[in-house]
Amino acid sequence: MNDGTLLKIEDLYINFRTDEGIAKVIDGVSLDIKYGEVLALMGETGCGKSTVAKSILRLLPKNAEVRGKILFKGTNILDLPESELRKIRGKEIGMIFQDPLTALNPVFIVGNQISEMFKIHKLRIKKTILDEVVELLKNVRMPDPQRRYYSYPFELSGGMRQRAMIAMMLAGRPSLLIADEPTSALDVTIQAQILKLIMDLRNDYNMSILLITHDPGVVAEMADRIVIMYAGQIAEVGPVRDIFLNPQHPYTKGLLRALPLGHKEERELENIPGRVPNLIEPPPGCRFHPRCPHAMEKCKKEKPKPVVVSNEHFVFCHLLRGG
Amino acid sequence: MTEEKRRAVGVSMWKLTWRRFRKNKLAMTGLVILCIIIAIAILAPVIAPYSPVEQHLEDRLQPPSSKYLFGTDELGRDILSRVLYGTQIALRVGVLVALISAAIGVTLGLISGYYGGIVDEVLMRIVDIVWSFPSLILALAIVSILGPGLINAMVAIALTMWASYARIVRGETLSVREELYIEAARAIGESDIRILFSYILPNVMSSILVLITYNIPSAIIVAASLSFLGLGAQPPTPDWGLMLSTARTYLTIAPWYSIFPGVAIMITVLAFNFIGDGLRDAIQPERVS
Numbered sequence: 078m079n080d081g082t083l084l085k086i087e088d089l090y091i092n093f094r095t096d097e098g099i100a101k102v103i104d105g106v107s108l109d110i111k112y113g114e115v116l117a118l119m120g121e122t123g124c125g126k127s128t129v130a131k132s133i134l135r136l137l138p139k140n141a142e143v144r145g146k147i148l149f150k151g152t153n154i155l156d157l158p159e160s161e162l163r164k165i166r167g168k169e170i171g172m173i174f175q176d177p178l179t180a181l182n183p184v185f186i187v188g189n190q191i192s193e194m195f196k197i198h199k200l201r202i203k204k205t206i207l208d209e210v211v212e213l214l215k216n217v218r219m220p221d222p223q224r225r226y227y228s229y230p231f232e233l234s235g236g237m238r239q240r241a242m243i244a245m246m247l248a249g250r251p252s253l254l255i256a257d258e259p260t261s262a263l264d265v266t267i268q269a270q271i272l273k274l275i276m277d278l279r280n281d282y283n284m285s286i287l288l289i290t291h292d293p294g295v296v297a298e299m300a301d302r303i304v305i306m307y308a309g310q311i312a313e314v315g316p317v318r319d320i321f322l323n324p325q326h327p328y329t330k331g332l333l334r335a336l337p338l339g340h341k342e343e344r345e346l347e348n349i350p351g352r353v354p355n356l357i358e359p360p361p362g363c364r365f366h367p368r369c370p371h372a373m374e375k376c377k378k379e380k381p382k383p384v385v386v387s388n389e390h391f392v393f394c395h396l397l398r399g400g
Numbered sequence: 401m402t403e404e405k406r407r408a409v410g411v412s413m414w415k416l417t418w419r420r421f422r423k424n425k426l427a428m429t430g431l432v433i434l435c436i437i438i439a440i441a442i443l444a445p446v447i448a449p450y451s452p453v454e455q456h457l458e459d460r461l462q463p464p465s466s467k468y469l470f471g472t473d474e475l476g477r478d479i480l481s482r483v484l485y486g487t488q489i490a491l492r493v494g495v496l497v498a499l500i501s502a503a504i505g506v507t508l509g510l511i512s513g514y515y516g517g518i519v520d521e522v523l524m525r526i527v528d529i530v531w532s533f534p535s536l537i538l539a540l541a542i543v544s545i546l547g548p549g550l551i552n553a554m555v556a557i558a559l560t561m562w563a564s565y566a567r568i569v570r571g572e573t574l575s576v577r578e579e580l581y582i583e584a585a586r587a588i589g590e591s592d593i594r595i596l597f598s599y600i601l602p603n604v605m606s607s608i609l610v611l612i613t614y615n616i617p618s619a620i621i622v623a624a625s626l627s628f629l630g631l632g633a634q635p636p637t638p639d640w641g642l643m644l645s646t647a648r649t650y651l652t653i654a655p656w657y658s659i660f661p662g663v664a665i666m667i668t669v670l671a672f673n674f675i676g677d678g679l680r681d682a683i684q685p686e687r688v689s
């Protein structure tokens with residue numbers, strides 16, 4: 078099966094049963110991550126990017142209904158029994174979260190939490206577990222790793238907590254790291270350090286990374302390819318350069334125009350008129366059509382199919398079908 | 401944050417709690433009294449002037465004197481010795497009942513809060529039923545089924561008191577289970593059992609501890625009440641409730657007989673309540689922040 082694809086998501090549909098009705102949060106998402114690749118999943122808050130990430134490890138709450146396939150190294154994760162799934166979680170696929178303070182257990186010292194990984198997955202320990210953990214803390218460039226082993230999460234700064242979290246994920250040497258807004262809760266200066274760290278570790282540990290973010294700056298710096306999501310549908314997929322320099326989808330164009338580019342040119346920031354739709358009764362067809370300046374009759378009826386722009390660059394829009 | 405300030409918070413939650421607890425005078429008084437009570441319980445055989453069951457039939461119902469500091473009862477037994485030995489029983493009953501009911505209630509509360517759904521619904525309705533009875537009445541009913549005796553009384557009391565643990569732990573579990581570190585624990589492959597006992601339990605431990613310190617004195621009172629009603633400790637056990645029960649007959653001619661065991665119960669219960677209040681206040685600010 079080895080065609081260089083590590084993770085392949087096919088026709089993923091996710092509904093949430095809520096008191097107000099069924100929210101159709103993910104509407105037919107397909108994507109793939111190659112070995113060693115950094116794929117960014119980008120979109121505004123509520124577009125479903127975190128939901129996709131969580132569905133990979135089956136971390137969604139009980140009221141979620143998931144359909145489709147999530148193939149990891151050829152096995153469908155959605156079909157795995159609980160015991161097999163637990164072997165993948167943390168060992169094969171690691172995940173780091175937006176808020177590293179609340180992602181660490183407040184009542185235990187950092188060292189114990191990282192050692193937990195060795196116990197769960199029965200990892201090989203060369204010397205003592207303390208040495209292994211300190212080694213990991215060194216790898217994530219934690220200052221004073223010996224002492225930090227004994228620190229409680231609340232004694233660490235945001236950046237140090239995220240380093241501890243990353244160290245924990247490295248223990249299992251995962252082939253895929255899911256980073257859910259890894260730097261959004263951090264100071265700008267720390268953000269750059271953590272991003273650099275993640276990129277360095279990707280090379281050292283040979284990981285693929287699924288990066289969830291709403292920050293195009295982060296994407297530009299890290300990702301190989303981008304998936305742009307809007308309201309549970311994919312709008313555009315492509316290599317970073319193509320997306321940034323030659324955006325095709327009206328939503329991607331709007332999103333990039335809404336960015337403060339600072340040094341490039343002085344111009345007024347634009348916004349995309351309208352609001353993110355209610356996902357309990359989403360707009361039919363292309364979900365972006367109520368806000369799209371170029372919407373046609375067809376957009377209200379038919380879900381767009383991917384149109385090839387260039388190698389690896391696809392756009393889901395009816396506008397480009399004709400031209 | 402300055403290095404100095406960081407060092408100040410660089411201690412575990414328990415140390416912080418202790419620091420705040422120590423400033424609370426009432427709580428510290430309670431703790432000192434409790435230490436004395438524990439010492440008395442351990443040293444009772446050494447410090448008691450007589451055996452608690454030794455009868456001096458020639459000295460029946462004697463008022464306090466230099467020979468019998470607290471006086472004697474209707475069989476001429478030394479009340480001081482009986483009160484001192486009674487400490488052992490009271491503490492044993494209080495602590496064991498609290499631990500048994502905590503074990504039952506905490507387990508059910510964790511399961512109820514974590515799994516939710518039909519399990520939660522059924523367990524919480526049982527809790528509602530248990531809670532709707534005054535604990536003494538329910539304990540009375542259970543003892544009358546099991547038969548009188550101190551052990552049966554303890555089981556009965558534990559069966560009435562677990563409900564408050566279950567309800568509080570369930571509530572806390574509901575909020576803790578939504579925390580990101582629980583999701584993170586699942587994301588690294590922890591099993592449900594490990595998540596319940598290694599992640600959720602330690603995070604709800606402080607409320608459980610406060611509840612235990614409140615639970616011990618109520619268990620002592622209910623046990624004493626059962627003994628008073630003849631369903632708990634049986635003669636000649638030097639149980640405070642049992643002593644009060646017999647003393648009632650002689651209330652007018654030998655008031656000291658009721659006063660000393662009564663005061664012993666009061667002091668013990670107060671000490672635990674002071675500690676409970678202090679502990680609650682010391683833990684609360686940590687939970688709010």
